[in-house]
Amino acid sequence: MRVRVLYFGALKDLFGRGEELLELADGTSVGEMVMKYRDRGLGETGIWQSIAVAVNQEYARGEDVLRDGDEVALLPPVSGGV
Amino acid sequence: MIVEITDAVIDTAMVTAGMKAGSDGAVCVFDGIVRDNTRGRRTLYLDYEAYREMALEQMRGLAAEAATRFGVRDVAVVHRLGRLMVGETSVLVVVASAHRGAAFDACRWLIDTLKKQVPIWKKEVFVDGAVWGAGEPFPAEMALHAGDDVEMLG
Numbered sequence: 001m002r003v004r005v006l007y008f009g010a011l012k013d014l015f016g017r018g019e020e021l022l023e024l025a026d027g028t029s030v031g032e033m034v035m036k037y038r039d040r041g042l043g044e045t046g047i048w049q050s051i052a053v054a055v056n057q058e059y060a061r062g063e064d065v066l067r068d069g070d071e072v073a074l075l076p077p078v079s080g081g082v
Numbered sequence: 083m084i085v086e087i088t089d090a091v092i093d094t095a096m097v098t099a100g101m102k103a104g105s106d107g108a109v110c111v112f113d114g115i116v117r118d119n120t121r122g123r124r125t126l127y128l129d130y131e132a133y134r135e136m137a138l139e140q141m142r143g144l145a146a147e148a149a150t151r152f153g154v155r156d157v158a159v160v161h162r163l164g165r166l167m168v169g170e171t172s173v174l175v176v177v178a179s180a181h182r183g184a185a186f187d188a189c190r191w192l193i194d195t196l197k198k199q200v201p202i203w204k205k206e207v208f209v210d211g212a213v214w215g216a217g218e219p220f221p222a223e224m225a226l227h228a229g230d231d232v233e234m235l236g
Contacts, residue, residue, distance in 0.1 A: 008133055009203035010214040034226060052220045054201070057136040059224040073133055077217030079197060079204045 001026050001068035003033075009076040011051075014043045024066060030055065031062030033072065050077050083149070084158035084176075085142045087134055092162050092171040101158055106178045110185035112193045114173035116166050124209045130163045130172060133201040137161070140200045144192055152188035154179035159192060161202060172204075199224055 006019045024033060030053050038048040053060045054073040066072065084097065094113050102109055116128050145157045158176040166172050175192045179185040197218070204215040219225060 006133065008131065008201065009205075012131075013214070031226065050219060051226060052224045053226050054133070054136055057133075057139060059199075060226075062226050073136070073201070075133065075201050075220075076203065076214065077219060078200060079130070079202050079215050079217055 001028075001066070003066055003068070003070045003072050006071065006073040008073065010047060011043070011074050011076055014047075022072075028066050029062060030060045030064045030066060030072070033066065034062070034074075037074075047076060051075055052077075083145050083156060084160065085138065085145050086160045087132060087138050087141070088160060088162050089164050090162070092160050092174050094171055094174055097158055097160060097174060098176050101156055101176045101178045103155065103178065105180060106155060107180050108178070108182035108185040110177045110179075110182070110189040112173075112175040112189050113171055114175075114193065116168050116170050116172060118168045120206055120208075125168060126207045126209060127168070128166050128172065128215075129205040129207065130161075130166060131203055131205075132161070132163055134163075137201050141196065144195055144200070148177070148188045148192050152177075152179075152184045152191070154184050154188045157188065157192065159196065161196075161200075163202070 001024055003022050003024060004019060005022050007015050012018050034048060052075045054075060056071050098111055119125055141159050145159050148157050154177050156178045160174045162172050175189050177185045177189045198221055206213055206215055
């Protein structure tokens with residue numbers, strides 16, 4: 001299956017693009033997809049611990065299973081401030 | 083209810099004036115503006131970006147929840163994107179209510195919750211470099227490492 005991955009903030013700079021298509025095995029979960037990125041050793045390891053993921057614009061959990069055509073956004077911690 | 087993401091200057095006075103109605107006794111305004119430094123490092127400007135469609139949906143949800151949760155009459159939430167200079171408004175929250183207590187509470191809850199969960203990021207550009215604003219951790223129910231998958235993401 002194929003999903004469209006969106007990158008924002010620091011991740012957009014890291015990958016040098018805002019989105020790409022990703023080929024994944026059927027049944028891949030959100031958590032498994034993020035682990036693939038982490039295992040590629042890209043960026044600071046901390047960033048993969050701190051992100052949230054949205055699937056089709058809703059916050060998702062690690063165990064959620066992805067489907068062909070999903071829009072998967074990798075979201076670094078949002079702007080914050082106190 | 084006014085919920086907007088805009089690339090244009092936010093007219094705080096106009097939005098605030100438009101929120102007032104006869105039954106209101108209080109209008110509480112949070113005007114979030116660009117500060118000239120972060121921990122003493124001099125800021126030139128901020129570049130804001132968003133996951134625009136999702137951010138707007140999240141802001142709509144928060145505005146509706148604030149009205150219900152605090153019983154206020156009306157809410158405006160406006161966020162600007164793009165390059166903002168020192169002193170410019172990046173985010174505006176206005177709450178109109180019969181009484182001030184609910185207006186203050188709803189206003190505070192809205193800006194605090196927005197800053198934690200609405201997908202908007204800022205790159206701070208200083209005289210001597212740039213950095214993505216280090217946000218707070220996501221609330222547990224949104225963070226990927228929440229719940230059952232703690233070990234999976236080790």
